[in-house]
Amino acid sequence: MANSNSAQNTPASPELPVVNPTRRKAVKAGFATLGLAAFAAAISPLRSAAKQTSAQAFFQNHYRELSAEDKRKVIARLEAETKEKYGAEVHIADDRPIPGTKFVYAINLSVCNGNGNCVKACHEENNHDRATHQSYIRVLEMDKGSMELGNGDSEYQGVVPKDGKFYLPVQCQQCDEPPCVDVCPVKATWKEEDGIVVIDYNWCIGCRYCEAACPYHARRFNWKQPEIPAEEVNPDQSYLSNRIRPAGVVEKCTYCLHRTRRGKLPACLEACPTGARVFGNILDPESNIRWILENKRVYVLKEELGTKPAFFYYFD
């Protein structure tokens, strides 16, 4: 049965039942060469992709394993890449948690009117892809008299606030028991001492298990390389926060740690014209956030799931 493949190549000697083994080898080698050439052609798009990645980027270690010197090199490389790809001069810092700080957010739903300025501010502050209008915040237009998310509408249009509606902004709840962190197979995401759940965008493998696990739809995936005009890039960046993310990794709200760890307020709060948003350090007894948690009847989203959000809602 072994001779049939080269039978077509032996018209000159049809009387010979046994095929010349040399010829058989030649035919096989021909097919092998053809196969290899087709293989090389098939994977050719990878070559251009490989050019984009340097050896340092490929072998870069996990953020938490990097020494100060390693971090300096990594950040210098990322800044140079941003300059090359986006034409923007940026500064990437490595903001670490402030000892004795645990950040907590609260929103007064009686005041929020669904104007969406927070969504836009997040989009700009965090260097999101322009075309997709990506943002870490989604605002649901809810029916008064119902807390059922199933009745909410995140694509509402027109003049707000509408009669009979209230507005529920949802972003990362920085859970104390974050399911997204548990499921990550490579520890690319973790909770920092100040309560912020972060991602090492250079370690994430893009399996999107965290996106499936999050009950608040707080995580986003970079389906392609984000596109931002050079003049619109926010140059004030941090490694774990708003630096422009690579394609193929998950990203998330970090309570603007590049601002909040430097004593500023999150961009979404600063942009809010209604004063519905309150942010602060829960460990500080004098903070506004502490007063609200102690004096208002606050609640959290999907409390029954046991995720223990660090994000509270209340009505006046």
Place this chain on the structure above:
Amino acid sequence: MSAAPLSDSDKHSTALLSYPGFVKRSLVVMTEGSYAFLTWMTVLTAIALVGLNAWANQVATGMAVTGMSDQVSWGLYIANFTFCVGLAAGGVMMVIPAYLYKDKEMHQVVIIGETVAIAAIVMCLMFVMADLGRPDRFWHLMPGLGKFNWPISMLTWDVLVLNGYLLLNLHVVGYLLYTRYLGKTPNPLWYIPFVFISIFWAISIHTVTAFLYCGLGGRPFWNTALLAPRFLASAFVSGPAFIIIVMRVLRLIYHYDAPAGPARTLIQIMRVAMVANLVMSVSELFTVFYTGGTHGATGQYMYFGLHGHDGLVIWTWSSLLLNLTGTVLLFLPAALQRGTVRIVACLLCIAGIWIEKGMGLIIPGFIPSTLHQLVEYSPSTTEWKISLGVLAFGLMVLTLLLKVIAKVFLGKMTVADQS
């Protein structure tokens, strides 16, 4: 080969020295054959290369070329992955009768089930690779090299059990094949313990894969204790069904006159497993529709459509129809005999369960989203190309392994006739 009694050291040296020859002759067997074989392999190679090219494009341009979104963040790849885990686990339904119940006839063909498991696991691993946004960072997932979030992440468990199952089956198949090639009787110590481990391991691969999904509290559709049992029940239908088809093909091509018993046993297993699967489906449907509320939104969307969105309705009813028709055919007396009824029943069950695992399980887990957005999903051309490419590659692996196995087990390739 057993003409002259050999000393122990001689036996070992023969076993080792003959191995390069075995590999070489296997390669020859794999690259030569009838025109039908060569055409089949050429077609599979072509499809696999088209898939590879689509994957290379996906890696170069980003996952935006898929139909997935932030709402439906897993699609055809993970659906096929889940189905292939079932195929791999299904092979155990030959191993249990063969080794636990000492079914002599099953013992003769059990290697087919183990080989199907190898090909299925290879496909599983390729589907996971296809789904990764950063396949270049794959090494982060390797224990020791990267950062392995074990035992907390169910995905790390899945990496371990799938690769472990692959190794177990490679060992058992490789050992049995090679000893048969040498003309020796396999030493039970070298494979029986692994066979028994593989029985539990087969159950574990599909259980752990179910735990991937059912452990997520934010996804009510998946968050049911019935998920793992349902996975197992459906795997014990789709796996044996696929094996029966493979045996039929082998019989047609190699005129391998396998005993009729094993396939009959498999059909009987499928009958029980399919009924168990359907009972559990009905039980889930009851809770979804009788309880109602937003927890039933997914069921509503799947079966009847919700707020004008009905992308899955056709899939859902097709799956139900295929599974029910397949079950009826399975219970016909004709299914116990060789013939068309049996093969049609197997094909219908495979198709029904494939839909059930994908469009009936992975996709609806995301619809509506956790914030109750209704975003629909349909696979893009790239996803179909890559999926078909993986399937073609899996079939190539299966074909080549079975070709060598058939040669060796039919006595057409032994160390004795090595020139």
